[in-house]
Amino acid sequence: MGKRLIARHPLQAQPGGERIIIVGTGETAAVAFEYFRRDSPHEVVAFSAEEPFVTHRTHCGLPVVPLEELASVYPAAEHGVFVAVAFTQLNRVRRRLYHAVKAAGFDCVSYASSHAVIWPDVKIGENSFVQEHVVVQHGALAGANVFLGSGTCLGYRSVVEDDCYLGAHVTVGDRCRVGRASFLSTGSCIAEGQSVAEDCIIGAGAVILKDTAAREVYLGNPARPVGRDSFETFGVTGG
C-alpha cells in the first residue's frame, strides 16, 4: 500500500461495524447493499419496506421485514438502518422513511466509499451515501439523508442541506449552498458562491451561474427556469 497523501475521513475509517437493515427493496437498495457489503464495516442483515410494498419474502438473499414490525424483529438498540431510496417525489419518500425509522428509535448509518477523497474536517449527517471518486473539500458540510453520486465534487466551505440528491459528476463550487431536498441531476454545475434554493430540480448538465428560486426547474447552459413547478414535475403528493 502506498502512503496516502490525504488523511481518511472518519466515515472511511470506522473501527467497528454494526448490523444494519436497508430500508427499500428497489434498484437503489440493491446498489446500496453491494456498497455496504463490500466496502464498509457494517453487516447487512435484512431489508425492510412499508407493508404494501413487501412483495417478496427475500431480497438479495436476505429477509424482507415490514417496516411496521422492524423494531420488534430487529431491536433498535442493536441495529442500525440505512434508507436506500432515490429521489422519488423530490426526495420526499426518502425523507419520510428516514423520519419513520428515527421515530422507531433507530440510528441511521452513512456510507462513504473508500475511493472518495473527503477532507477529515468535513461533516456528513446520518443516512448519507457518498460514492466512489467523490471529492469533498475542506470545510464543506453535507446534511442528513444526502446522496452524492460518483465523481461529484463539493468545493470548500460548500453546504448541502438535508435530503438533497446529487447525481454523478455534479460540480458544486466553493462556498455554494444547496437548499433542502433539491435534486441536482447528472453533470450539473453550480458556479462558486451561488445558492440553489430549497426543492429545486437542476437538470442534467445544467450550469447555474446565479442564485435560483425555490421550487423551480432549471435546464441548460446558462441554466434558465423553465417555468414548471418542481413538485408537479416530480409528482410530490402531500408537500
Add this chain to the structure above:
Amino acid sequence: MTDRNSVPLAARTVSTAPGGHLVIVGAGEWAAVAFERFCRDSPYEVVAFSAEAGHLGADLCRGLPLVPLADLAMTYPPGRYVAFVAAPSWPSQARRRLYDIVKSAGYACASYVSRRVFAVRNVQIGENTFVHERAALQHMVRIGDNVIVGSGTCIGHNAVVADDCFVGQRVAISGLCRIGRGCFLGAGSCVDAAVSVADGCVLRPGTVVLKDTKPDLVYSGNPAHPDVAAVSACPR
C-alpha cells in the same frame, strides 16, 4: 465484520486476467497508447505488432517485430497468442473491420482495464475493450466488445454500452442508460438517467442528452439537438 477485506467492492479486473503473449494489431497512435498501457499495467506481455499490407513500412515497431496481418496466424498462432486491435474507428470503421478479421482467424482478444479504475465486481466487460484510469463502472454495468472508455468517465448502475462505442474522457452516463452500437460520445458529454442513445450516434463534446436519440445522427448542445452534419463527415 463482513468480508470487506477478502472481497472488495471494486475488482481489479486486469490483475485477475490470465495474461499471456499479446500481439497488437495496429501500428499508429492507438497502438502506441495500447502498447504503453499493456506493458506497464497488465499481466500481458506484448511480443509483436501486426498491420495490413499498406501500413507496414518497416520490419520493426517499438523494437518488436511488425508482421503483415495476412501472415499473422502462421507466425503467432491463435492458440498460443491473444490479440488486441488498436485502430481508429473513423473514418473507415477500421477497428471493427480488423477485429472481425482477427476473430475469424480464431484469436481471443484481450481487454485492458486500468488498475486505477473503480469497477464493481459484477460488471461485465467484453473483448478488445479498453478502459482508461479513473473510470467508474458501477453495479451491474455491461460493456460490449471493442469499446473504448476514456479517463474519468462514470457509467452508472445497470447501464449498457454496446459494441464498438467510443466513450471519451469525463463523460457521465447515468444509471439505467443504454448506449447503442458504434456510438461516439465526445469528452464531457452527459446522458441523463435511463435515456437511450440509439445506434451510430455522435455526441459532440459537452453535449447533454436529456431524452432518447434517433439512430445515426450527430447531436450537440445543452439540451442536445440534432446537428446538420452527417455522422460520416464528423471527425472523431
